[in-house]
Amino acid sequence: MGRQILFHMLPADCTAFFQFLTTHDHVIATARDADASRVEALDKPCESKKPICLWNRSILPSMMRLYIANADDGPYYRVDDSLPVLEFSPSIFTEWEGVPALLQGRIWGAFESQDDRHRAWFESIRRWIRKTYIKTDAPESYISLAVQEWRNTGGVLLPMFIPPATDAWKKFVQAQLVSSGKSQ
Amino acid sequence: MCPVQTTGAATTYSYDGDGHRVTKTTGGNTTLYIYSGAGELAAEYSTQAQTPLCNTCFLAVDHLGSTRMVMDESGAVKARHDYFPWGEELLTASRTGALGYQANDGVSQKFTGKERDGETGLDYFEARYFSSAQGRFTSPDEFKGGFLDAFSGQAAFQAGPLPYADISDPQTLNKYSYVRNNPLRYTDPDGHCFDPSSCGVEFAGAGSLLGGPIGGGIGAVVGVATGATIVYFGVKAVQAVQAENTSEAEQNATGASAGSSRPGTLGKPDHQQTANEEAQKMGGTREVTIPTPEGQKGSRRADAAKVENGKVTQVTQVYRPTPAGNIPKREKQAAADIEKATGVKPKNGVCAACKAAMHDGRHHLPMIDASEASPERVKGGQ
Numbered sequence: 001m002g003r004q005i006l007f008h009m010l011p012a013d014c015t016a017f018f019q020f021l022t023t024h025d026h027v028i029a030t031a032r033d034a035d036a037s038r039v040e041a042l043d044k045p046c047e048s049k050k051p052i053c054l055w056n057r058s059i060l061p062s063m064m065r066l067y068i069a070n071a072d073d074g075p076y077y078r079v080d081d082s083l084p085v086l087e088f089s090p091s092i093f094t095e096w097e098g099v100p101a102l103l104q105g106r107i108w109g110a111f112e113s114q115d116d117r118h119r120a121w122f123e124s125i126r127r128w129i130r131k132t133y134i135k136t137d138a139p140e141s142y143i144s145l146a147v148q149e150w151r152n153t154g155g156v157l158l159p160m161f162i163p164p165a166t167d168a169w170k171k172f173v174q175a176q177l178v179s180s181g182k183s184q
Numbered sequence: 185m186c187p188v189q190t191t192g193a194a195t196t197y198s199y200d201g202d203g204h205r206v207t208k209t210t211g212g213n214t215t216l217y218i219y220s221g222a223g224e225l226a227a228e229y230s231t232q233a234q235t236p237l238c239n240t241c242f243l244a245v246d247h248l249g250s251t252r253m254v255m256d257e258s259g260a261v262k263a264r265h266d267y268f269p270w271g272e273e274l275l276t277a278s279r280t281g282a283l284g285y286q287a288n289d290g291v292s293q294k295f296t297g298k299e300r301d302g303e304t305g306l307d308y309f310e311a312r313y314f315s316s317a318q319g320r321f322t323s324p325d326e327f328k329g330g331f332l333d334a335f336s337g338q339a340a341f342q343a344g345p346l347p348y349a350d351i352s353d354p355q356t357l358n359k360y361s362y363v364r365n366n367p368l369r370y371t372d373p374d375g376h377c378f379d380p381s382s383c384g385v386e387f388a389g390a391g392s393l394l395g396g397p398i399g400g401g402i403g404a405v406v407g408v409a410t411g412a413t414i415v416y417f418g419v420k421a422v423q424a425v426q427a428e429n430t431s432e433a434e435q436n437a438t439g440a441s442a443g444s445s446r447p448g449t450l451g452k453p454d455h456q457q458t459a460n461e462e463a464q465k466m467g468g469t470r471e472v473t474i475p476t477p478e479g480q481k482g483s484r485r486a487d488a489a490k491v492e493n494g495k496v497t498q499v500t501q502v503y504r505p506t507p508a509g510n511i512p513k514r515e516k517q518a519a520a521d522i523e524k525a526t527g528v529k530p531k532n533g534v535c536a537a538c539k540a541a542m543h544d545g546r547h548h549l550p551m552i553d554a555s556e557a558s559p560e561r562v563k564g565g566q
Contacts, residue, residue, distance in 0.1 A: 001456075002471050033467060049493075051469055068464045081460050081470060089469065094494050103494055108471065112456065114202065139475050140483070159475045162494040164527040168477040 002081075004108040005126050006141045007133060008157050009091045013144040014046035020128055025121065026057040030079070032087060037065045037077045046090065053079040054086040054107070059117045081110040084118035086125070089160065091147075096173060097165055100155045104141055138175065152180050195303045203311060210303050225299075234290045237262040241291065248371055249297040254289045263289035269367050271295030271307065271316030296371045311375030314362060324359035325376060455487075455502055462500040462533045463488035472499075479521030486522055487533065499530040 009017065021027045029045035032053045045052055055063055063085070065077035079085060091105035107129075109122050133142035139159050143151070151157060156176045163169040195210035200219075208215045213232035220226040238256030246252050250271070254263040264284040266274040273294070279285035294300040295316055298307040306313040312321045355364040363370035463470045468490030475483045490498040499522055503515040511532070519530045 004471065004473070006473060066464075071465055071467055073467055076467065078464055078467075081463075087469070092494060106473075108469075110456065110460075110470065116202075160472060161474075161489075161491050161496045161526060163525060166478070166524070166527075168524070172475075172477050 002108055002110045003122060004106050005129055006104055006106045006139075006160075007091065007129060008102050008104055008141050008143045008147045009133075010102075010144065010146045010150065011046055013146055014090065017129075018045055021054065021125070024124065028055045028057060029053070029088070030055055033076055033078050034065060035076060037067065039063055039065065039079075045088070048090055049092055051087050051089045054088050055079075056085070056118075056121055059084050059115065059121060082112040084113040084115040085109070086122060094158070094162055096156065096158060096162060097170070099173065099177070101158045101162075101173075102147065102150070102155060103158050103162070104139060104160045106160065138172065151176070154180060193303070195301075205308060208301070237289050241289070243291065243293065245297065248295075248368075250295050251291060251293050251297065253284075254291055263291070265294065267295055268316070270319035270362070271314070271367065273316075309372055309375035314372075314375075319365075319367070320358075320360045320362055321375070322360075455504070458502045458533050459487040459500075462502065466490045466498045466500065468498060468500075474522050474525050476521040476525040478524045480517055481521065484518050484521050484525075486530065489526075496526040496528045499526065499528050500533045501530045502533040505534065 018029065028039075028041045030039045030041055030053050031048070032051045039055070042048060042052060060083060063079070063083060066080045067075065068078050069075050081087075087106075087108045089105050089108070092103045094101050094103055107122075107125060109118065111118060111122075129142050133144050134148060135141070136143055136157070139157055141157065143157065147157070154177065156173050158173075163172075193211045195208065197205055197209075198207045200206050204217070204219050206217050206219075208217075213230060215228055215230040215232070217225060218227040218229070237254060240257045241262070242255045242257075243251045244253040244255065250267055251265055253261050253265075256262050261284050264279075266279065266285075268274055271294070275286060292299045292302070295307055295314075298309055298314070300307050300316075301313075304313070305317065306315055306322060309321070312323050312325065314321050355361065363372050459470050462468075466488060468488050470488055472486045472489040472491070473483055474486050474489075486499045487502045488498075488500040489496055501515060501519055501522070503511055506512055519532075523529050
């Protein structure tokens with residue numbers, strides 16, 4: 001079973017997070033899926049809208065993507081989950097029924113490699129987020145102070161996807177707007 | 185090697201490099217523990233002769249994974265176990281031997297499925313031992329290693345005095361505490377992990393009993409010429425109690441259900457392999473948390489999901505068929521919850537080892553139809 005940390009962060013929070021990552025470890029952010037096996041660092045990982053791979057070269061000195069031949073949309077290359085890497089899915093701004101919204105991001109690892117250094121790295125990240133961010137319940141997530149302020153201005157936090165406009169999800173969003181005093 | 189002296193007899197434990205306990209020697213008897221490549225207990229071999237309650241035993245577990253009933257191959261209950269919240273076995277006058285309590289069933293998997301050592305009464309939680317009588321671990325949660333920065337050669341991560349603690353969260357400051365002192369809700373899979381947001385071992389609540397056929401023959405080869413006991417734990421897949429029958433034993437014995445899972449956890453190697461393949465195929469992501477405001481549970485984890493521009497476009501749920509080849513009710517419920525929450529009907533994926541079994545013609549493969557989902561409450565995560 002994999003492990004994950006769910007969060008909501010703004011672009012500035014993302015930059016601070018990557019600063020933490022690269023200060024403590026030799027971490028490279030690279031695209032998880034690409035059209036080549038060769039791995040290249042992303043210059044601006046926080047601008048990515050897709051899941052990216054966090055590669056700690058202290059743990060895994062070299063890495064190449066795996067060729068996926070039978071994909072629905074045609075062959076491509078992908079960082080294999082079984083490697084001791086972490087997947088970073090960014091928080092993304094969006095809109096839900098006319099309300100500004102922020103999708104949840106996460107850091108996830110499959111931890112199939114049984115590498116203690118991999119777990120320790122994940123734990124260090126988890127601790128940093130727990131100490132730096134605030135935990136919320138609906139949705140269950142760690143949010144930065146900046147996100148909390150943004151939420152108080154009428155933004156809503158969504159899960160990792162844009163949910164359909166059902167009554168249940170409307171209640172879910174409305175509850176957030178009520179708590180921030182921005183109920184419509 | 186860690187010798188333990190209790191009432192006269194010394195017990196010695198030895199551990200491998202990963203910290204797994206590999207042997208236990210007590211009173212001249214040695215138990216050998218075998219682990220799978222994924223680090224899970226796969227088998228136990230003991231030189232101690234035992235008289236098992238059944239030729240092939242099946243364990244029924246509760247929402248925490250604690251062993252509650254031991255049944256034989258005909259479904260007859262051979263032993264029962266109840267627990268206090270912290271895992272101490274509950275024995276009262278009304279829990280008589282005639283009802284199956286107090287039976288020496290030879291099953292050491294007790295509270296949350298962890299092994300209880302008879303010589304100490306402690307539960308083996310991999311990184312540490314847990315004392316159910318005290319409701320706490322017997323040693324602190326401490327980080328014992330780290331990695332070096334490739335360039336400086338210095339420790340990249342400084343453990344500090346409270347490596348698993350958060351100064352802003354008082355419940356984490358006691359290094360001996362068990363699952364934030366909330367044992368009815370959480371479990372600790374490895375002696376380190378208590379945070380549901382990172383471990384995913386939170387349960388929806390207490391109550392109904394789920395069946396967990398554990399092992400294709402607990403004590404199945406007992407009393408052979410050498411008096412050796414072989415205890416094999418092949419499967420922990422959680423299915424409804426009533427689904428258990430002889431076919432299940434066949435499934436276990438042939439390895440069709442290799443790997444393991446328990447309520448609230450995702451499946452193990454074969455499940456993960458299939459989920460990985462499905463995610464690669466769709467170009468999606470594994471183990472995506474789906475809040476389900478209309479669901480039986482507050483959230484589900486999709487085994488593989490593709491999210492494009494914020495919209496869920498594909499979901500695949502990997503499951504292990506029942507012996508009759510059907511989709512377990514809990515899987516149907518999970519699929520229904522995910523469909524309500526995302527608007528996308530999950531596709532079905534069958535665990536890798538199960539595919540082989542079905543290829544042999546022992547199972548058929550129905551499609552998940554969310555409309556078939558049972559309205560009854562189902563415990564355990566998906």
